[in-house]
Amino acid sequence: MTQTRHRVRVSAVARLGPSIREIHLEPLEGDHLPAFSPGSHVVMELPLGEHVLRNAYSLTSSPFERSRYAIAVRRQPDSRGGSRWIHDELVPGRQLRIEAPNNYFPIRAPADGAPLLLIAGGIGITPFMSLLRARRPDSGPMSLHYAFRDRVDTAYLAELKRLLGSDLHTYESTAGERLDPASLLAAQHLGTQVAVCGPAAMIEAVRAKAAALGWPEQRVLYERFSAPAGGTPFRVRLQRSGRSIAVSSEETLLEALERAQVPVRSLCRAGVCGECRTDLLGGEAEHQDLFLSDQEKTAQCAVMPCVSRACAGGELLLDL
């Protein structure tokens, strides 16, 4: 089963920093794109030579703007070609296909009026932009703590200053400034909702500190800014068809299965939604998903092919 696809045209490419581009997309059919909620992303099809790469990007435009979407992309040095293609090849006028927005990071102010604390690392700022660009005076208390390497190559700083004023706190690591999750969380009001998007280490530090302080799990929302794309090559055997497929270091298990035309239902491609859950009949998986329970991961009875791989040197046997 596939998601509804929409044809869009690149209406503008804006330079947010030496290695960050904001891409504006407008609908080719009709005059508006689907409505969405803050924290949503779209999966964009990137025609890279022979194969199509499907990458997820957070929507950075306001949800109240229906005539266009915006996404922001940082050039990744270890890219599989997606960010390089967007930076080097994508120009206004180009037509693309995107899937309808999904949201696995629904950021919102707590219903009880408690403050919303946003923590962003680098390009992890993107899912917060749709929330902040739609912020209204009655949106409730919120603050943003934004950590990045250096000011020059960082997205949206001036705009965030305008949107947030003194509720924006920045940390520039090349200037010796550090965001310390421990002291930040310890200083928050009881009941604060934290939402964090950034590198895995940042997310883990926030989660661990929140747990140590006794925060309820539900008040800690997080999203990795990119799903682990590649890793060590391995082989996967398919029980029902008897086939054996090689998964290269450049692709995910899901992508390898799709390339081999093995039908697997998928949706978020980030280990969150559970759609691509596949029964694991043999081998040990290195689980990277946020969907399976700890018991399921330990039992090695299922795997999420969109993010997980075989343990080093291993082989997986799937019920496919």
Add this chain to the structure above:
Amino acid sequence: MLQLNPVQTFRDDFTYRNSPSAIQRFPFPFPQDEYRYSVNIEPHNGGPAGSVYEHWFDIDEHYLSEIRERAIVLKQDPARCQVRPHMRLAAWDTLEMLMEHFSQDYPEHFTLIRQGNDWMWINRPLEIEQRFRFGDDDSLPLAPFEYITRQAQGDWAMLDQRDGDLFMDGGIITGPADWSLDFDLGMSFKEWHGPVPLAHELGVFDRALKYLCNIQVDRPARRLNWTISINPLMDQSPENYHAWGASRATITPDNVARKVHLRVELQGLHRLPRSHALLFPIRTYLISLQDLVSQPGWGKRLRRVLMTLPPELVDYKGLTRYIGTIIDWLEPWDRDD
């Protein structure tokens, strides 16, 4: 083209009847002979033409009757429609979703014309032509959720999603199978399912909640739920118990075929795009036993399900007093020929 019946009643003289085509498309809910508890949620992405699954929101010949029944109930008890203040955006999401789908799927009856935020809604069966501004509550004669759901068959609830849970924070519930919005309003998913026997222990609600919280825009899900009603009584609410509670004691071998109805709910779950709340339509179909047995295999299947129903569920569904009468009456359809 969908033909709408003249108004029939779900009360007093109970003139509600199913046409032969309504009987044929009735969503018979039992996939096997034995009763089995399961989450039974599946994607709701269309179905065979003419079936109740063809469109996101099914409209059938009973449209006018159900709209009138809803108006009667709301006049007597306005608390059947309640929307908590923070669900305002979800209410507009609901209005847009219903207007879009009604006008796309039943263009002979409904039209939606949009120019920016200036909208015009035409509902021909109810002779409504309404201009309004999308997002402006004051431009409609009623609040947006009540306005549109008074023009829609079935009950509707809005479930707010926060803190990894769902909350019953709005709805219009005029035809429930023994539950009350006024009582459940504000409850979390497990709280409003509190009275359901057996399922909590099986972990059904943990799995269901995880699934529901991950439902995405344009990827709705559905499930069927069922119980039994005496008479085609839509408003089987606790508030209205005086009108139906005693009817359970009136079933005899002579009237069972006419009075006992299988009551099936087609429940949908739709992600609302701006608010990230879930819209939960509960579309109720009623069929008398005498109409039900006109379909091959249905009488036998229903009898076998009732015979294997755990006693806790017999009690929960309120069948204790008359389930034996139904099983006896269905016996001729459960013979091997």
